[in-house]
Amino acid sequence: MKEPFYIQWHITNTCNLRCQHCYQDDFSRTHDLGWSGLKEVSDTILEAMDAWGRTACIHLTGGEPLLKPEIFPLLDYLNQKTTVEELGLITNGLCIDRKMVKRLSLFSKLAKIKVSLDGADAETNDVIRGKGVFEKVLESLSLLKAEQRFEIILMFTLMKENYRNLPS
Numbered sequence: 001m002k003e004p005f006y007i008q009w010h011i012t013n014t015c016n017l018r019c020q021h022c023y024q025d026d027f028s029r030t031h032d033l034g035w036s037g038l039k040e041v042s043d044t045i046l047e048a049m050d051a052w053g054r055t056a057c058i059h060l061t062g063g064e065p066l067l068k069p070e071i072f073p074l075l076d077y078l079n080q081k082t083t084v085e086e087l088g089l090i091t092n093g094l095c096i097d098r099k100m101v102k103r104l105s106l107f108s109k110l111a112k113i114k115v116s117l118d119g120a121d122a123e124t125n126d127v128i129r130g131k132g133v134f135e136k137v138l139e140s141l142s143l144l145k146a147e148q149r150f151e152i153i154l155m156f157t158l159m160k161e162n163y164r165n166l167p168s
Helices: 035-052 071-079 098-104 122-129 133-147
Strands: 003-010 054-061 084-091 110-116 151-155
Touching: 003 035, 003 084, 035 054, 035 071, 054 071, 071 084, 098 133, 110 133, 122 133, 133 151
Parallel strands: 003 054, 054 084, 084 110, 110 151
Antiparallel strands: none
16 A cells, blocks of 8 residues: 655635734735646646655645635546545635535545634634634534534644633
């Protein structure tokens, strides 16, 4: 069995949040790759994996990857490749509804969905991520959990505003 190589790929700068800790200064699509660029990068990654005798575990992120128009063609393309062992998604959870969950479920290699939540309660999280985000993320997590298809992982950025919430 080939050893996997883990890749976190930022496919877009576009985001629907402006979190306190975000390192981005451009939230536009200005520097985003279109489909041909994404395919070219994918092919380069896959060629490298073949040359190294490895498989790829690719987790797509952004910005918010679910705002990227090419996310589904990219997932479809990578899902078909034997060199890709696993796909994952790192999201803020705001674009997840029933329709999105069903759409994501179509990709057999999409195993992990990592959702950002920066507090154990709305008061803490929403100071960092924005008003109403905590409740929306909980709804999204419920939809993902109900599908019983994905491994759901919570992402937490530790900072002075929320470190007391970490145990919760």
